[in-house]
Every structure is written in structure tokens, then in C-alpha cells.
Amino acid sequence: MLNEIAASLPFFGIFLTALVYLGALKLQQKTKSALLNPLIISGAVIIIFLLITKIDYRIFIYGKPLEGGRYDGTGAAFFQTMLTPTTVCLAIPLYEKIAYLKKYPLAIIGGILSGALTSVACVLAIGLIFGITQDQYITLLPKSITTAIGVAMAEELGGIPSVTAAVIAFTGVMGNTCAALVMKLFKIKHPVAVGLACGTSAHAIGTSRAREFGEIEEAMSGLSIAVCGLITVVLMSFFAMIPMQ
Template sequence: MDAVLTSPFFGLALTAAAWCLGVWVQKKTKWVLCNPLLIASLVIIALLAVFGIPLEDYNQGGDIIKMMLGPVTAVLALNIYYQRQTLKEYFMPVLVGCLVGSAASLGSVLALCRLFEMEDMLTASLLPKSVTTAIAVGIAESRGGAAGIAAAAVVLAGVVGAVFAPLFAKWFRVTDPVAQGLATGACSHALGTTKAMEMGELQGAMSSIAICVCGIFTSILALFM
């Protein structure tokens, strides 16, 4: 059993199985809260805790998956390429909207962390909450933050955005589909984009673009905070 648990295949197999379970639950329930990433994380944590499996054993394979975050970040550039016609048509709204959205996200987190006198490690982990996990983890770790906390903050921001994006658009009377899509993507990355696609084709396209553009802006702005 020790040989199995310390093998890289254990972490890889457990992660893949937990992810498949999360996808299955999400398809069955159709609930936004049943996000595959969230479910997979909870299942892995529960199994490690119940069976007393050391995190170091899981990380033998888990670190291999973490290593793929770099290539995944680079692949995001394809998204902008595929949406290049839409980006050309709405270039200035995208540029200004994503810049303001990124600055507002970073600024609000920094202000709240300073207000509650949180440790620098937690502040660094929470700052990139509104960008996709691949970028958020890199930003957090470069500032001395914890990858796990950063990933959890990203998931929470995504779930909240996916659930409340249509309500916020209604409450604040945001009727422009470009504004709806950019706001959703800027605040809640991929999870919010799934909801934006349900709101409309243009909203989904703009939210998809916002994921990439906000990731670039956030990476740059975080250097000065």
C-alpha cells in the first residue's frame, strides 16, 4: 500500500477520478454551485483526511498537474485569437472595461485586507481572486502567497459571479450585452463565463475575452501593489 500511495500515479488517478465525479454531479444536478473543481477539491480533501493519507504522498502526482498550469496559461492566448473579430469591433470598451475591472478587484481586496489587518501572505493569496486559476496561482506565489488559498478564492469568486451575475445586471440596470459580458468575465473568470454564455452569445464572447485581458492587466497591476 505504501508503494501505491507514494507513486505519482496515485495523485494523478485520484485527481482524475474526483474531477470525473464532479463533472457527473454537475451534469446531473445542473446546479451552478456543483462546480467540478469545487467538488473534486472537496472529495480529495475528504479522502486524504478520512484515510490519513499524507499530503506529501498525494503531491507526488498532484505536483505534476500543478506543473501544467504554465502551459495552460499560455493556451489562453488562443482564446483571444479565436475572438479577434469581436475584439476588434469592441476594442476600446474591452480595454477600458478590463482595466477598470482589474483595478477595482485588486484595489478592493487590498483595501479590505488592510482594514482587517490581515497577514501579507493572505493578502498576496487573495489579491488575484478574479482571474483564472492558472494566472492567480502564479501571481500569489510570486508575492509569497499560498497557492491553495489563491485557488479557493478563485473558485469562490467564480461561483458567486456565476450565481449573481444576472441579478446584478438587473438590479443595476445594465442592459448593454457588451458591458454584461465584460463585467462577468472580469469578476468571475471561467465560471462566470458559463453563465454569460447562457445570457447571450455576445455576452459569452465578451466574458471569454475578459478572462484573458484581465489576466494580463492583473499580472501587471499586481506588481505595483
């Protein structure tokens, strides 16, 4: 019943996303708590709402179901579509801060490379400690990179793409939420270092946080999405060959 109503309203997903996110943002501005991350709050509120109303999450994201398991695309994925032009626009702050790129090429490459290596090494260690299967291990390997590259790599090397997408989203939210605290605790102050740390550990979701820190942070974080993604593609091809059991 509710499924049908939601499916026939093309603006259901878009409106719910905008409304809940706006509410979560207001809540954070009022409480000023880093833990009340608007992304976690709005994600949780919408998931709970969908579970209570028993509305299919695919209607919320992809819109009205069509024949053959397809959807008409009138859901919250509208916002996701804008992610491509938005990623393209990350080139603007990067260009505006090109002086930093020219001054610190070694620090930028070194920082991102160390982060990318740490990421795959951590997954390897976790895999060996918990005795997970090869496909589960490959699923987790691309966790720190942008969804489009990560899911493609999981598919290519024999992971479970839907779980990879979930882990990448979870990783991003984690990085987004903890960034301010981590930088303070570990005395990472230089805006270039802060930006690289956000983008390398938490891809685009970390970058949206870096934007709140400042322009240099945003530019460096945006750069990290691309560079860390490409480095990880190469690293993953080797790490995926390490047998789990």
C-alpha cells in the same frame, strides 16, 4: 502504510482526480444545481479522502517523494502541466471572435481595467478594516489573477506565495460557482460582458465556466486572464506600497 502504497502507484493521483471529477460532473448533470460545482465537490471529496486515509497531499499532487524534499512528478500535477498549452489554446477562440475585439476595444479595456482596480481596492479596504499585516495584505492583492502571475508577484513584493495560491484557487471556484447567478441578478446579458466579468474576476477557473456559456464568452474570458493579469501587475506595484498599519 497507505502513504507508501499511494507513492508507489504513479497513476494514483491522476486516476483519483479523473474518477472523482467525473463523478462530480455526473452529479451536477443529474441535479442541475449550480451550487454543486464539480470543482468544489471534487476538491472537497479528495481533501476529505486524503484526511481520512492520512495520505500526504503532496503524494497525491506531486507523486513519489525523492531525496532532498523533491517529488517524482507522477501525481495529479500531470493535469496542471497541461494548463500552459491550454492557456495557449485560448488564443484560438479569441482569434475566431476577433470581430468583437475590433468592435468593442473600449468596452473590453474599460471593463477589465475597472475590474482590476476594483479587485485591488477591495483588498485594500478589507486590509484596513481587519487590520492585517503588510505581508498578509500583499498576499491577498493578486487574488483575481492567474496563479502563475499572482504567485510570482506575491513572492516579489513580500507576500506569502502558498497562501496566495490558495486564495487564487478559492477566488476562482467562487467565481465559477456564482457566475450564472450574478449575471442573472445584475442583468449582465451581452456575451462580451459576461466573458469579461468571468475572466477578470475569476481568471482561468472562471474561463472554464465561461466556455459553458458560449464561444464569445470563452474568448473574452480568455482575453481577460492575460489583460487583467498584466494590468494587475502594474496596479499591485503601487498598491503594495500603501502601509497597512
